Every structure is written in C-alpha cells, then in structure tokens.
Amino acid sequence: MLIFIVEDDPWFGELLKHHISLNPDYEVCLFSTAKECLEKMYLQPMLVSIDLNLPDSTGSQLYRKIRKADGNVPVVVISAQESVSEAVALLKSGVYDYILKDENTRDLFWNTINRYRETLALKEEVRVLEDQLISKYDFSKIIKGNSKTMQPVFALMEKAARTNINVLISGETGTGKELVAKAIHANSSRRKKPFVAVNMAAIPTELVESELFGYEKGAFTGAMQRKIGKFEEANGGTLFLDEIGELNISVQSKLLRALQEREITRIGGSGKIPVDIRLITATNRELADEVKNGTFREDLYYRIFGLPIELPPLRHREGDILFLAGYFLREFVKANNVGDVSLTRDAEEKLIQYTYPGNVRELRSIIELAAVLCEKNHISPGDIRFKPVTSKGMPVAGEKSLRDHTLEIINYYLSTYQHNIPLVAEKLKIGKSTIYKILKEGKAYADCEG
Numbered sequence: 001m002l003i004f005i006v007e008d009d010p011w012f013g014e015l016l017k018h019h020i021s022l023n024p025d026y027e028v029c030l031f032s033t034a035k036e037c038l039e040k041m042y043l044q045p046m047l048v049s050i051d052l053n054l055p056d057s058t059g060s061q062l063y064r065k066i067r068k069a070d071g072n073v074p075v076v077v078i079s080a081q082e083s084v085s086e087a088v089a090l091l092k093s094g095v096y097d098y099i100l101k102d103e104n105t106r107d108l109f110w111n112t113i114n115r116y117r118e119t120l121a122l123k124e125e126v127r128v129l130e131d132q133l134i135s136k137y138d139f140s141k142i143i144k145g146n147s148k149t150m151q152p153v154f155a156l157m158e159k160a161a162r163t164n165i166n167v168l169i170s171g172e173t174g175t176g177k178e179l180v181a182k183a184i185h186a187n188s189s190r191r192k193k194p195f196v197a198v199n200m201a202a203i204p205t206e207l208v209e210s211e212l213f214g215y216e217k218g219a220f221t222g223a224m225q226r227k228i229g230k231f232e233e234a235n236g237g238t239l240f241l242d243e244i245g246e247l248n249i250s251v252q253s254k255l256l257r258a259l260q261e262r263e264i265t266r267i268g269g270s271g272k273i274p275v276d277i278r279l280i281t282a283t284n285r286e287l288a289d290e291v292k293n294g295t296f297r298e299d300l301y302y303r304i305f306g307l308p309i310e311l312p313p314l315r316h317r318e319g320d321i322l323f324l325a326g327y328f329l330r331e332f333v334k335a336n337n338v339g340d341v342s343l344t345r346d347a348e349e350k351l352i353q354y355t356y357p358g359n360v361r362e363l364r365s366i367i368e369l370a371a372v373l374c375e376k377n378h379i380s381p382g383d384i385r386f387k388p389v390t391s392k393g394m395p396v397a398g399e400k401s402l403r404d405h406t407l408e409i410i411n412y413y414l415s416t417y418q419h420n421i422p423l424v425a426e427k428l429k430i431g432k433s434t435i436y437k438i439l440k441e442g443k444a445y446a447d448c449e450g
Ligand SMILES: Nc1ncnc2c1ncn2[C@@H]1O[C@H](COP(=O)(O)OP(=O)(O)OP(=O)(O)O)[C@@H](O)[C@H]1O
Pocket: 142, 143, 144, 145, 171, 172, 173, 174, 175, 176, 177, 178, 179, 180, 242, 282, 284, 360, 361, 364
C-alpha cells in the first residue's frame, strides 16, 4: 500500500519514511514540495501526510488540491507547535488526523495508519454484508415465475446459491436454463467475479478444447498469440457450459481432469494453471441415456451432476403464461417507448391454449410480435401468431407422453392454419369436438401438474 509523506525537513522525512517502510505492506514516497506530491496523485496513495510549512504552498492550499485530485484519500497533518491553529482549522474542514511534531510523531503516525486500515476493513465488511442482505436470494429480478411448479426450482436455486456445488440444469429448449445459471451466480458469493457462458453446440468440435483451455502462441498454425480459455476467464466466478451433452468424448476426459485437479494446461503450454470455478452445466437431452449409450462418460456425469435442477416446460407452469406475457409486454413497452399495451380476454385465452414447444423464448417472441401487430394498443387473437414448427422441431420430436404429443400435434396444426378449428379438424380427419376435448384435457393436465 502506498503512503505519501510531504515534508520539507529531509531528516525528519527520511525518519518517518524509514519507520513506516519497516512494514513490507507499505511503500512510501517522500516529497519535499507540494508540487511533487500533486504530480504523483494519480498513483492513488492510500494515505497522505502533509507538513504545513512547505516552500511552495500553505497546508490549506495543498489540502484543497489533494481533495480535488482524490475526494476520499485521508490526509494527516503533521505540524510543529506554532501551526496548531491552522491544523485545527484543517481538522474542521475534514483532515483525517493531526499529529504534533515531537519525539512521539513516528509512533502516533503509525497508529493513525493502522486505525485507518481498521476502518477500511470494517467498511468493507459492512459493504459485503449489506450487499448480501440486499441481493440475498432475490431471483425474481432475473427469473420471473409465479407458478407452483416453479417453486421447487426456486428452492433448489437458493440451495445452489448458498454453496459451491456443481449444478446440472435440465429442461427443454427455451425454458430458461441459462437464466437460472445467471441467477444462481448473481446470488452466490462469486457474484463479483465473472459469469462465463459457453454453448457447446455452437463451437465446432475441433475448437472446443482451445475455447475451454486456451492456447500458447505458436501452439498450432494460426496461433499468433496466446489465448486465454473460458476456464481462466471464469476464474473466481462461474463457468456455465450449455448443451454439455454435445461435448465429444475426448474433450470430456480433458474436462473431467480439469475439474478433478482444479487446474488446466493451455494447448501448447506445459505449466499447470490453477483455476477456481463453480461449474454449472445445462442439457436438453437425457444425459443418463447418453451414459447408457456410451456417448457420455459416467465419471464426468457424476462429477457435473452435483445438484440437479429440472426446469418444467412452460405448458406445465400453471399461471405463468399470462404472468410472463404481462412481463414481456411491459418490457416491450419500456424498450420501445410506446403506450401501455394490453391483451384482450380472447387473446389471453388463445395464449393459454397453446403448448409452446419453444417454451418461454417462444412466448416472448409471440408477445413482441403481437405488440407490434396490434391496433390501438389492444392485442386481439389475430395478433397472436404461433410460428409454424420447422421439420427439425416437429411436435413429435423428443420423448413425451402420448397426451403431450397429441396436444402438440393439434397446436402445430392450429398454428399452421391460423387457429381455424374446422379446417384443422378436416386436415386431421377428426371432429371439432375432439379438438376441443384434447385442448381442454391438456389444460386440465397442466393444472393438475401445477
Ligand atoms: N422465467 C423467465 N423469466 C423471464 N425471462 C425468461 C424466463 N425464462 C426464460 N426467459 C427468457 O427466454 C429466453 C430463453 O431463455 P434461456 O436462454 O435461459 O433458455 P435455455 O433453456 O437456456 O435455452 P436453450 O436450451 O435453447 O439454450 C431468454 O430471452 C430469457 O431471457
């Protein structure tokens, strides 16, 4: 820690400097003029002591200039008996301490420095405690949801935030897995450190290793300079690996080793670099099945499993569709500076009936589009457009109950044919009443799940 001493008596100045420098925690800069001190204020000293009788400035002038350069640095006045009145005036204007120049000055100055450090430590403790109090387990700022099905998720998130345990989040696409990871990080003791997210599915297989662990200059053709990997970037914070099931088996072993040994080696490097990260992973696949099939290492599975959090699909979160729709509408209004937009009763009904294969992400884009399309700030059923599902996301994809498959097929047709129930009935060769019955059952099922 840096301490400035401004003292025009070289012998006395050196004496103070020597005394304080005996403690290796402190580095002391000694100046004999106000000008020299002010020129170095950019170094941000922890404390400045000033003598009142300087060749180029009075004590009050120097104090004012130091204040201007740094509004917080404590200034200690060290003065001879004859300057007492000036020192007292300075004390009144905010000087941290005043010490008389005599045989006790060294010790008194030492005590002042220690007292200031103790105050600093206490302030920091209070700040950390206040911080914890304010944001303690306040997930609701980040992740919205009122449904009963989401309550166990919030309870698990709180447990995860309190500890350092690895977390495995599973859930269909768009259910908010990344948001949950962010909320856990933001409520954990690591919140001041980085949250680094990497989507395994978005990185070409051959680049995954260098993305995670980094590389040294010259490690391979094209490695023009050293690159820090995501592990190192996240040091002290949280590393979120999305779609972990996409990781190929050879990188899986390297990831396992890094997690076990808590250190990594950059590609082309030889030194081990210690890393301290909390790992949160996410998957929309059934990882246990991948283990059975031999495509995911069992030992890695257990290492990342830690605390499992399963996010329910939106269709099973009773009450959340309209709750989230309202939230996204308010966000839209705020971001686009338009007047309040509301949903008509029929529009709400239409939103509730749908099954959302794309979950919350899909609901958000449906609401944003509806807010753009609507007339006179009222969203009516016609403004709500369900996007036709592409062949990749056909409703029959994924493992679900027959009831859910049926419901999704109905919704797929309804969205494709603009909710024209007679037409959908004709296409599917079933009666209209069957469609109503399936939609009703789907809703009742979600109600009972909630
Ligand atoms: N409960 C929620 N409250 C507010 N916004 C949400 C909620 N859940 C999801 N979202 C929003 O939905 C979108 C998708 O969320 P996110 O990326 O976290 O989902 P995901 O499950 O990680 O998706 P994927 O599996 O495709 O990676 C984001 O815009 C996110 O902000």
